[in-house]
Amino acid sequence: MSATASDTLISARDVALSYGAVRALDGVSLDVPRGAILAIVGPNGCGKSTLLRVLAKLADGAQRSGEVVIAGESARDPSSLTRLRAFVPQRPEVSADFTAREVVRLGRHAVGASESAVARALDAVGLAxxxxLAFHTLSGGERQRVSIARALAQLDDPSKRAESSAVLLLDEPFSGIDPAEVARIVHALRERAARGAVVLSLHEPGLARAIATHALVMRAGKAIAFGPAATTLSAEILTEAYGHPMVESSAWLVPSLSAGGSIRS
Amino acid sequence: MTQRGLIVLVCVIALAAALRVAIGPAAAADGSVHLAFGVASGEILALRTNAALSAGLLGCVLGLSGLALQVLLRNPLASPFVLGISSGAGFGVALVLALAYTLSIPAMAFGGEVAGAVAGALATLAIVAWLGRAREGSDPTTLVLAGVIVGAIFSAGTMLLEQLVPHGLRGDLLSWMAGRLPEIPSRAAFWTLACAAAGGWITLAARAGALDVACLSDDEARSSGVDVRRLRAMLFIVGGTLAAVAVAYAGPIGFVGLVGPHIARRLVGSRHAALVPASALAGAALLVAADAARQAIDLGTGRLPVGVVTALAGGPAFLWLLRNRARSGA
Structure with a gap:
């Protein structure tokens, strides 16, 4: 299949952004194809989170240049953007005394209440x-999963599940999550990518290689490599990104990702 | 849970209002005054009913203002009094009164006081929110400290103004600063208060769903389709203006705006569809009850400001809420 404009769900051109004198992003360009799971990897502070927020059109407060187009249209008001993308931050926050289910329902605020979408999302992250339970009583990993469920519920469109173009963006979604739940969430992300695309930042390049179809390697606000995950996430490129020798290894124990969500009820 | 909570609040308001209307002084044969219950008649009944009604409306305004500020600053300790907004509004009112006196401008019904209070309240809110700002929302402690200090500065400013005005006006200012429900409010003042209560209630209730979403981090709320900046602007104006109208009407009355929303949360939960009406009703219940207690204590002499009662009862109640909150880890 040849790449046409409608197969690109997010397109960023020469995006630059500064916080005062600090240049957080320096001319980053990328395309997120339909069906992709794009992993953004790089050392701490290289601009992964900033790039995600820019791609989700959440960073318009800071000085920025360049252009981001979501689903082929650049100027969208916040309410119609809601159906096209959802964002999961690194540290979700809830300042009211809501239950997990009530937090997930908030994802439906602008797209219409749907208890079935809420139930599907809670199921997908294993929190049914x-x-x-009150959000505040959950562990850090569970709170992270609640936030992922909120975003999944937001993008769930029962009327046109097949042709959806929605992009889910997640900032370090696996921090604090145990291996079995990582496998379950990877399964949910693959399902999401099959009906749109997923963009996520990861600080574990091995995990990125296991789950991503595409990868963007960053260093100091710049993209130093972008392409298919298998070739982009090479020891050589990652060595350059991290400034530390990276080697192939089979010594690390990793969760089986093919088992998906079926390993634990 | 929601409906039962609202019914409980309405019952408490009815009970407190009945007490406020029934309690009054009675003179004994030896000339001493003692407390009496009973159905008053004529003018006295009208006076007491009006007092209960304006206490209820003022309580609504304070409860809604506290709720708006708590969502705006994502901070459970926020309220007009704690953030110094009441002092700022008070300074605004005092300045307008002093200027009107010095420049011999005729009284502008209630409009001058309200304008001064709104300017003072919004300026204070802007200063305190700016001082207490943090990366996400605000740091509760910094914010409250900033509020206390800014409030103290404005209170000092008000006291300075008192020294610059003649004796008659000075007495009025002093008594007004303690937080006192007017015995016979002007029509303009009463209707301003009623409109503020209704307007604040409707504005907040209309955005109840967005207020729920605003309890997430800004990025999550915006991702979920809420224009956080516009919502914040609305909360800033509603929270500040309601606090200002309350101060212009009765002076700074503490703790109702703080404790009201907390009682409401315990009764109806955190969803704003129920929390907006419940905060208004809880504020009303608190202030009508406080005014009934004041009436019983000062036996109708009208010297005890209701602000003293709300601080004596509301302060410890808030400390208790705070302690429970810390223990439950929420």
């Missing part, structure tokens, strides 16, 4: 049984 704990949905009525």
């Amino acid at each position: 049984a704990r949905a009525d």
Whole structure:
């Protein structure tokens, strides 16, 4: 299949952004194709989170240049953007005394209430049984999963599940999540990517190689490599990105990702 | 849970209002005054009913203002009094009164006071929010400290103004600064208060769903389709203006705006569809009850400001809420 404009769900051209004198992003360009899981990797502070927020059109407060187009249209008001992309921050926050289910329902605020979408999302992150506990009583990893469920519920469109073009963007979604739940969430992300695309930042390049179809390697606000995950996430490129020798290894124990969400009820 | 909570609040308001209307002084044969319950008649009944009604409306305004500020600053300790907004509004009112006196401008019904209070309240809110700002929302402690200090500065400014005005006006200012429900409010003042209560209630209730979403981080709220900046602007104006109208009407009355929303949360939960009406009703219940207590204590002499009662009762109640909150880890 040849790449046409409609197969690109997010397109960024020469994006630059500064916080005062600090240049957080320096001329980054990328395309997120339909069906992709794009991993953004690089050392701490290289601009991964900033890039995600720019791609999600959440960073218009800071000085910025360049252009981001989501689903082929550049100027969209916040409410119609809601159906096209959802964002999961690194540290989700809830300042009210809501249950997990109530937090997930907030994802439906602008797209219409749907208890079935909420239930599907809670199921996808393995929190159906704990949905009525207060958010504040959940562990850090569970809170992260609640936030992922909120974003999944937001993008769930029962009327046109097949032709959806929605992009899910996640900032370090696996921090604090145990291996079995990582596998379950990877399964949910693959399902999401099949109906749109997924963009996520990761600080574990091995995990990125296992789950991503595409990768963007960053260093100091610049993209130093972008392409298919298998070739982009090479020891050589990652060595350059991290400034530390990276080697192939089979010594690390990793969760089986083919088992998906079926390993634990 | 939601409906039962609202019914409880309405019952408490009815009970407190009945007490406020029934309690009054009675003179004994030896000339001493004692407390009496009973159905008053004529003018006295009208006076007491009006007092209960304006206490209820003022309580609504304070409860809604506290709720708006708590969502705006993502901070459970926010309220007009704690953030110094009441002092700022008070300074605005005092300045307008002093200027009107010095320049011999005739009284502008209630408009001058309200204008001064709104200017003072919004300026204070802007200063305190700026001082207490943090990367996400605000740091509760910094914000409250900033509020206390800015409030102290404005209170000092008000006291300075008192020294610059003649004796008659000075007495008025002093008594007004303690937080006192007017015995016989002007029509303009009463209707301004009623409009503020209704307007604040409707404005906040209309955005109840967005207020729920605003409890997430800004990025999550915007991702979910809420224009956080516009919502914040609305909360800033509603929270500040309601606090200002309350101050212009009765002076700074503490703790109702702080404790009201907390009681409401315990009764109806955190969803704003229920929390907006519940905060208004809880504020009303608190202030009508406080005014009934004041009436019982000062036996109708009208010297005890209701602000003293709300601080004596509301301060410890808030400390208790705070302690429970810390223990439950929420």
